[in-house]
Amino acid sequence: MILSIQSAVAYGHVGNSAAVFPLQRIGVEVLPVYTVNFSNHTGYGAWRGPLIPPDEVADVITGIEERGIFPEIDVVLSGYQGGEGIGDVILDAVARVKAANPNAIYACDPVMGNADTGCVVAPAIPILMRDRVVPHADIITPNQFELGFLTNTDPSTLEETLLSVDLVRATGPSVVLVTSVLRPDRTDGTVEMLAVDANGAWIVQTPLLPITVSGSGDVTAALFTAHYRGTGDAGDALARTTSSVFDLMATTHERGGRELALVESQEFYAHPRMQFGVHRIR
Numbered sequence: 001m002i003l004s005i006q007s008a009v010a011y012g013h014v015g016n017s018a019a020v021f022p023l024q025r026i027g028v029e030v031l032p033v034y035t036v037n038f039s040n041h042t043g044y045g046a047w048r049g050p051l052i053p054p055d056e057v058a059d060v061i062t063g064i065e066e067r068g069i070f071p072e073i074d075v076v077l078s079g080y081q082g083g084e085g086i087g088d089v090i091l092d093a094v095a096r097v098k099a100a101n102p103n104a105i106y107a108c109d110p111v112m113g114n115a116d117t118g119c120v121v122a123p124a125i126p127i128l129m130r131d132r133v134v135p136h137a138d139i140i141t142p143n144q145f146e147l148g149f150l151t152n153t154d155p156s157t158l159e160e161t162l163l164s165v166d167l168v169r170a171t172g173p174s175v176v177l178v179t180s181v182l183r184p185d186r187t188d189g190t191v192e193m194l195a196v197d198a199n200g201a202w203i204v205q206t207p208l209l210p211i212t213v214s215g216s217g218d219v220t221a222a223l224f225t226a227h228y229r230g231t232g233d234a235g236d237a238l239a240r241t242t243s244s245v246f247d248l249m250a251t252t253h254e255r256g257g258r259e260l261a262l263v264e265s266q267e268f269y270a271h272p273r274m275q276f277g278v279h280r281i282r
Helices: 016-025 054-066 084-100 124-136 144-151 158-169 216-231 234-254
Strands: 002-009 030-038 075-078 105-108 175-181 190-197 200-207 278-280
Touching (some): 002 054, 054 084, 075 216, 084 124, 105 124, 105 216, 158 190, 175 234, 190 216
16 A cells, blocks of 8 residues: 655646556555645646645645554655655654554655756755655655756766665665666667666666656656565566556657546556566676
8 A cells, every 4th residue: 555645636647646547557555645736737837726735734644544544554655845844744654654564665756857957846855855855765766867966976877877876875765766867878769767776776778759748757656666565676666667657658649748648558557568678787
């Protein structure tokens, strides 16, 4: 069971509106707790709906705790954090869930931005992520840009990226999935993902599709976390996640690419085609 503390939108798929359905399709029970309830994601430039105050988010979590559910929760999952107050609520929830279930883990997608846009969150958030949130996480899923901020490095080559992963693992997280790895010596027209845990490191390469759609990182973080939690095998989790997300993105591109084709791609979550080879690199 996953307690997923993320945003929600009525139109489109980001945050919990991206993560919950794929998790359900692979048989995972999800308890979604919303941090915002917007009409659409903010990339449209205009939206309506409330940013939910941290104390109200905490109240929902307390209500779940009062139902006696915390011992059944295996994972706390978080994504975009709009303010420092939400970070405190998430860390408090992680501590309480782990007290109830010592085998539970915390998976954090440290959303900050990317190499093209730079940081797209409030100035305090990257520092909050680096100094307070990430050290408490068991799994993190940064892109290459976010990994650089978390470690005060500028990873480019595979060797530099692995070094940055080792640095961030030394701060707390035992499992790191690096998305959007764009090393200079990769094959033209490709993109890679890299997964590292105590047992080794694995990399996978896919075609780079001419599309960027909000929410794909949320799906990636959710599926990788669930697969890894289920098997403890980072290479297998990487392969399954890569297959499902690539087919999701390809279907989205075929359908016009404005929002994720989440429902149309549902068979790819439960039955990934495993079409990309995952290579162990150490």
